[in-house]
Amino acid sequence: MSFTPAQVGVQLYTLRDRFTTREEIVQTLSKVRDIGYQSVQFYRIPIDISEMRDILQKLGLSVCGVDVPVARLEQEFDQVLKEMELLDCRYITYSYGGDWSKGYLNGLEDYIKAISSIGERLKSTPFRFAYHNHSFEFVGYKGRAALEYFYEQTEYAGILAELDTYWVQHGGGDPADWISRYKGRVPIIHLKDLAIEQVEGKVTQVFAEVGQGNMNWDSILQAATDAEVEWLVVEQDFCAKDPFDSVKESYDFIITALSRLGQNAKGES
Template identity: 25%
Template sequence: MIKRRQFLISSGLALGTLVLAPSLAFASKKRSIGIQLYTLRDSLPKNVKGVLAQVGKAGFTGVETFGYSQTNGFFGTSAKDFQSILKDNGLKATSNHFDFNSYIKDGKTDILNSYIETAHILGSEYVTIPYVIQELRGKSIDDYKKLAAGINKVGEICHSNGLKLAYHNHDFEFIKFENTTGYEVLLNETDKNIVDFELDLYWVVRSGNDPLKLFKDHPGRFKMWHVKDMDKVNLDFNTEIGNGTIDFKSIFAQAKQSGMEHFFLEHESNYIPNPVESIKTSFDYINKNLI
């Protein structure tokens, strides 16, 4: 958790070695299974072309990007070249995690324009706010209302440029303020016509909340999901889908009420097992039991 948050507000990245094996060449004929590329954070920056080729061979058709910068593109690969690699491997960047903190704080449009241009080059449907720094979310209901107003401004600009905006949660949004939470404030104060939510199911459950209640209380708002399981022993750890404590069958059964249109498998920074074997295990479980 800490490593992921630090990454989202800095350019530091721990590089490791990971090569997706040909044994991952399996595919679903039902609802497509997407992958948040942060899952492959150790190998992707070192071998963008090779890793994306293996993602395509694995059967994924949708990806969600991370790590874009104005100066370095996607780990030294320009948006145009990144899109070409995606296309060559039957992949589409449905959504992109971009760092919106500077725009929400200062209103500087150059970074926002860069994100919009990049999303158009990739042919994306969504741009997504992945993480909001403490300074912006504050410590009160009013602070979250102010944040919601900033998110609405981003949503208006994205909408006017033919893109959809989504907000991705962690656990801190569920901290109680009087009789509500920051997340409830965001849901109620953002314009449902221009702001969607990418529900990270792990963080909802980890915070002690129920995704099904959110679906019931706010039907149709959760157009995208992050699907990652919670380890049975150490709740701060992820595990392969189906091996942990989260009841995904009940959650997927209410996908329509949620409004879910896309979901992305993700193994986050506190994930320990071998990524190659773990991705295959998670994909197989989702493919067989959830879609």
């Protein structure tokens, strides 16, 4: 498998400050398309789904994922599937949504049951749920990282992985290794870089545009190819510069890197 530009998307959470009114939505999606992106992932949809679909179709943008809280899937399952069908999107995505008052590990088993129930209900549909990790799931649990345990326990229910490269590395893991170990189960990966800053003697890890941090992108992209990943999605939680400049910088780096790795990404648009 090799990637084309059509498989490089952007998580619109990165551009959340420019995504509230209809006018902002049209402007933001137009800029995203002008950069070269052909697919987007929604963290929320602030206007009518049919109206959003029409805007996307006019701009030639597909939808690679839609964030949907588990609570909404439990309460509005059929409505969510209608929306996914309208957007022609297969992957429902979300991160941990358990009861934080209990602490992550204390609520983990209940969350696994809830997410597995959703996975079972989705088996008879064209749609699947992909779980997005952060670094707190790398705490130890039953002799391994809690994230590994989570994916073990939810595999039978069909829960997929939406691995985030920054958060895997932030948690002490190797992103390429984690992508490889779940071959065939990782339809989407989130690409964001991790850089080191030192201010007044204090060293911190910070978000960076893809290619501007310390991560090994050749190994990550090769692992994604080998693991049959479908979507490479840029997400940057916080940007030190204009977020449109950030997502363009990341896009340009990814396309160049794919071309350098022999995937001829520049040959298609």
